[in-house]
Amino acid sequence: MADGKLIVLEGIDGSGTTTQARLLTEWLRRQGAGAHLTREPSDGPVGRLIREILLGSHAPVAGDTMALLFAGDRADHLAREMLPQLAAGVHVITDRYYHSSLAYQALEADRAWVEELNRRARRPDVTFLLDVAAAEAERRRTAAGRPEERYDRLETQRRIAENYRELKSRLPGEDYRVLDGARPVEAVQAELRGAVAELCGLPPP
Numbered sequence: 001m002a003d004g005k006l007i008v009l010e011g012i013d014g015s016g017t018t019t020q021a022r023l024l025t026e027w028l029r030r031q032g033a034g035a036h037l038t039r040e041p042s043d044g045p046v047g048r049l050i051r052e053i054l055l056g057s058h059a060p061v062a063g064d065t066m067a068l069l070f071a072g073d074r075a076d077h078l079a080r081e082m083l084p085q086l087a088a089g090v091h092v093i094t095d096r097y098y099h100s101s102l103a104y105q106a107l108e109a110d111r112a113w114v115e116e117l118n119r120r121a122r123r124p125d126v127t128f129l130l131d132v133a134a135a136e137a138e139r140r141r142t143a144a145g146r147p148e149e150r151y152d153r154l155e156t157q158r159r160i161a162e163n164y165r166e167l168k169s170r171l172p173g174e175d176y177r178v179l180d181g182a183r184p185v186e187a188v189q190a191e192l193r194g195a196v197a198e199l200c201g202l203p204p205p
Helices: 017-030 045-054 063-087 098-103 111-117 134-143 154-170 185-200
Strands: 006-010 035-039 091-095 126-131 176-180
Touching: 006 017, 006 098, 006 185, 017 035, 017 091, 017 126, 017 185, 035 063, 045 063, 063 091, 063 098, 063 111, 098 111, 098 154, 126 154, 126 185, 134 154, 154 176, 176 185
Parallel strands: 006 091, 006 126, 035 091, 126 176
Antiparallel strands: none
């Protein structure tokens, strides 16, 4: 049995990764393909702690510690959930992966060190960056009534967005595609389905 494909959706907070990952997973299942939806921070013990920290439920945590926590959660997430699904031939769609650490944690810790922490993580088969201006993403978060988190300041999000765009040149050999995430949900989803159908050997949508 062939391994499943690891499909990553990335972007700043409010870029639409959660919605698009869910819609893509539902579409794959309707095509008769095995598909597993997951996210980072994960729903494991370290991931739950990270989510509490992001919401300010604990004393301030240093940037180096955040980078270690995210890398630890990723290692657990891979071993516990993602790799078994892939080995069973199931396509895994994850809302965020190590690219988030390279965009977010690299603001608070040495970039080369963050890259080293994530060097052993399984490479994705494809990564889609949903590129959205920070001001538009902030508008979406406000409209959705989302609570403010650690990295939500507008200027911080602008710097993170730029880090994401730079990753295309910093990850040679990776299939890292930048999509215009400001378009309507349906237009973004159509582009994702077309690319994923080709990757997974499915009929064009």
